[in-house]
Amino acid sequence: MVCCFLNMKEAGNGVRGSLSGALACDVDKNNYHVHFSLHAHLGRQKELMMLLRTLTGTEGVSYVAVYMERPFVVFTFLRQVLLTKMEIPEVLLSSGQKMPLLGMGTATFPLPPPHQVTSILVDAIEVGYRHFDSAAVYASEEPLGRAVTEAIERGLIKSRSELFITSKLWCTDNHPDLVLPALKNTLQKLGMEYVDLYLVHWPVRLRKEVPIFEFSGEDVIPWDMKGTWAAMEECCRLGLARSIGVSNFSSKKLSQLLQHATIPPAVNQVEMNPAWHQVKLRGFCKEKGIHVTAWSPLGANGAFWGSLSVVDNPILKEISTAKGKSLAQVALRWLHQQGVSIVVKSFNKERMKENLKIFDWELTDNELAKIKQILQHRGCPGQSFVHHDGPYKSLEELWDDDA
Ligand code: NAP
Secondary structure, eight states: OOOOEEETTTOOHHHHHHHHHHHHHHHHHSOOOOEEEOSSTHHHHHHHHHHHHHHHTOOOOHHHHHHHTSSEEEHHHHHHIIIIIITSOEEEOTTSOEEESEEEEOOOSSOOOHHHHHHHHHHHHHHTOOEEEOOGGGTOHHHHHHHHHHHHHTTSSSOGGGSEEEEEEOGGGOSGGGHHHHHHHHHHHHTOSOEEEEEEOSSOEEOTTOOTTOOOGGGEEOOOHHHHHHHHHHHHHTTSEEEEEEESOOHHHHHHHHHHOSSOOSEEEEEOBTTBOOHHHHHHHHHHTOEEEEESTTTTTTSTTOOSTTTTOHHHHHHHHHHTSOHHHHHHHHHHHTTOEEEEOOOSHHHHHHHHTTSSOOOOHHHHHHHHTSOOOOSOOOGGGOOTTSSOOSHHHHHTTOO
């Protein structure tokens, strides 16, 4: 451990310069602790707070102010408080569980080698992410589980219970008898005793033998919504999933599900971003107490299911320039102001940090009105689930009238 001891009373610019170096080390390597001695205190508090704001890259300073009154501050603790307790608010789900409103996505194809994904996800925990969105089909469960173990070993978190872990039932397992074995398989891969949230990935069943991403409309077969949901409820009762929910469900399909449900879905995770507002579906979910999580919040630029509809949008570019925020931050902040939670994927440590900085500023009514004008377009329509002989004969039947 490297300790930098600084008496602020005597600290001139040169000393503050070397302090900056030490704090920067801490951010990169995570195991440098910096102690401040505030003998001179009050006169220099504001200055030190400004310095910490710059170095931690956060504008939130209220926790700094609290701890500044104590004689010693351990910087890593302070950073953790700033990043986790203050920056990521939570939502209370209908299940009674709290979920961080911003999570890290883990879907990318092809997925980098598992040890690289593990290291990336440890970085995500280090910079402050506490909610991770995984799925059987992403092949990210094993590397995520290992990242959690490594983060505990490195002291980044004390236990798995500090994290909110989501996974999803893939369509080949969307059958009443296959739900529990699929979740047990997921838990084995994660090396965990429970997931915080288990979602039915799509309102679709695929033939069992179909390889991942090699399916077509012909492989889609009718599914038993009532039976699958009863099996999801069983997973919840067994304590293997603390909350259960769905993904890519229209309001009509949610209505049907609610008729059978003893445990209502806590979450509906759907595509949503400034280019796909989901106004009708959000209205329905709000009425029914179902929390909406936005996937592809940046339009999944670079992914085969994504587009540049968000990152190349001129209205967002204009707001981003005027506001001095990145376009991604504007898109994420817009989602936050719509009352939904977000799962955003970045495997780049700088962009991970950038995406976290959306909670201490806001878009004005004028800016929100501009975003309302953006041309609407569903980025990932799920065309491969449609077939003239299958249960969904058109995209309208898949999405009902939630245009
Ligand atoms: P996304 O989060 O909208 O976009 C990810 C892309 O944006 C990546 O190429 C990423 O590149 C880039 N990016 C991230 N931060 C950026 C920034 N600040 N500036 C510029 N580019 C940035 O797309 P997504 O991965 O589709 O959605 C997020 C998560 O939602 C997924 O990972 C998955 O967990 C979940 N999801 C769920 C479903 C479902 O059916 N339930 C479907 C799709 C996705 P870098 O990694 O290089 O930063």
